[in-house]
Amino acid sequence: MPSLSIGAAAAASGVKVPTIRYYESIDLLPSPPRTGSNRRSYDAADVRRLAFIRHARELGFEVEAIRALLKLQDEPDQSCAAADAIARDRLAEVEHRIASLEALRAELIRMVEGCSHGHVGRCRVIEILADHGECRHHQGAEPVALAARTGS
Amino acid sequence: MPSLSIGAAAAASGVKVPTIRYYESIDLLPSPPRTGSNRRSYDAADVRRLAFIRHARELGFEVEAIRALLKLQDEPDQSCAAADAIARDRLAEVEHRIASLEALRAELIRMVEGCSHGHVGRCRVIEILADHGECRHHQGAEPVALAARTGS
DNA sequence: TCTTGATCCTCTAGTCGCTAGAGGATGTAG
DNA sequence: CTACATCCTCTAGCGACTAGAGGATCAAGA
Numbered sequence: 001m002p003s004l005s006i007g008a009a010a011a012a013s014g015v016k017v018p019t020i021r022y023y024e025s026i027d028l029l030p031s032p033p034r035t036g037s038n039r040r041s042y043d044a045a046d047v048r049r050l051a052f053i054r055h056a057r058e059l060g061f062e063v064e065a066i067r068a069l070l071k072l073q074d075e076p077d078q079s080c081a082a083a084d085a086i087a088r089d090r091l092a093e094v095e096h097r098i099a100s101l102e103a104l105r106a107e108l109i110r111m112v113e114g115c116s117h118g119h120v121g122r123c124r125v126i127e128i129l130a131d132h133g134e135c136r137h138h139q140g141a142e143p144v145a146l147a148a149r150t151g152s
Numbered sequence: 153m154p155s156l157s158i159g160a161a162a163a164a165s166g167v168k169v170p171t172i173r174y175y176e177s178i179d180l181l182p183s184p185p186r187t188g189s190n191r192r193s194y195d196a197a198d199v200r201r202l203a204f205i206r207h208a209r210e211l212g213f214e215v216e217a218i219r220a221l222l223k224l225q226d227e228p229d230q231s232c233a234a235a236d237a238i239a240r241d242r243l244a245e246v247e248h249r250i251a252s253l254e255a256l257r258a259e260l261i262r263m264v265e266g267c268s269h270g271h272v273g274r275c276r277v278i279e280i281l282a283d284h285g286e287c288r289h290h291q292g293a294e295p296v297a298l299a300a301r302t303g304s
Numbered sequence: 305t306c307t308t309g310a311t312c313c314t315c316t317a318g319t320c321g322c323t324a325g326a327g328g329a330t331g332t333a334g
Numbered sequence: 335c336t337a338c339a340t341c342c343t344c345t346a347g348c349g350a351c352t353a354g355a356g357g358a359t360c361a362a363g364a
Contacts (some may be wrong), residue, residue, distance in 0.1 A: 112236055169340090
């Protein structure tokens with residue numbers, strides 16, 4: 001069984017080195033054996049697990065949901081129902097989020113189309129943001145998600 | 153000019169009390185005058201500014217973008233182009249995210265439909281997440297946003 | 305063999321946009 | 335006058351990382 005350094009595991013899985021250590025620290029990834037010089041050594045199963053985690057994160061699963069999925073994977077004789085339930089929850093949330101984003105998209109389009117490239121005083125972008133009273137697309141808390149960090 | 157307590161300003165704008173103080177601390181909202189007993193007192197303009205911020209946040213604008221928009225608003229003789237550019241960036245990001253979420257949605261549907269309610273060994277939920285290599289909907293970092301906090 | 309530079313280690317602190325709580329002062333209603 | 339709500343400041347916490355300090359170790363070239 002080929003043993004990989006953390007850097008190689010990172011390259012193979014697409015998960016960054018510090019993130020792998022972070023996952024270990026929160027017990028999402030088991031602590032791997034160490035070499036004589038105290039370096040982590042991973043195998044193919046670890047890389048698969050990391051890829052699984054990465055994929056699930058990209059799909060928007062929270063770490064706790066991933067933990068649940070991994071537990072299912074580790075005990076493969078259980079019923080599929082739990083995994084199914086997790087995925088269904090996710091699906092509902094994703095659909096809800098798509099709907100929110102589409103309302104938001106419509107409003108942004110309204111803004112940029114309304115912008116006459118004149119002065120700010122007449123700018124729809126500013127006006128629409130200022131007149132929230134006119135906007136009804138949702139009132140109840142639940143902030144639209146942001147993130148998607150641009151910095152490398 | 154009617155002066156409002158922070159609680160009244162919060163109720164009027166829809167921004168929570170601690171969040172108003174937070175906005176002041178990051179200089180998004182100017183420090184208001186204080187009463188004799190050291191309480192903040194806001195006026196209608198502050199409430200409008202807060203509503204503006206809230207609306208922009210709901211639309212997913214980051215605080216730095218909102219800061220830029222507010223600066224434009226404070227200097228209303230400038231060109232609209234900057235505000236337009238900010239909104240366009242936001243629109244592009246929203247559209248990109250919708251696309252990701254729709255790919256994701258398709259995959260989740262595939263998952264829950266593929267789940268035969270048998271055992272995990274046969275369950276697509278786990279399989280699909282494990283086989284990231286087969287999935288091509290995007291490879292370049294950029295985690296799909298999460299958040300949408302469920303806790304009140 | 306030496307040296308250079310990449311990679312590794314641990315640890316702490318910072319990011320974003322808030323939210324929660326401690327501990328205390330003040331305002332308002334009955 | 336007594337509750338109790340609201341306000342004040344301050345610090346710490348959330349999730350999911352990311353960045354940097356300060357040091358050890360490895361691999362490759364001269």
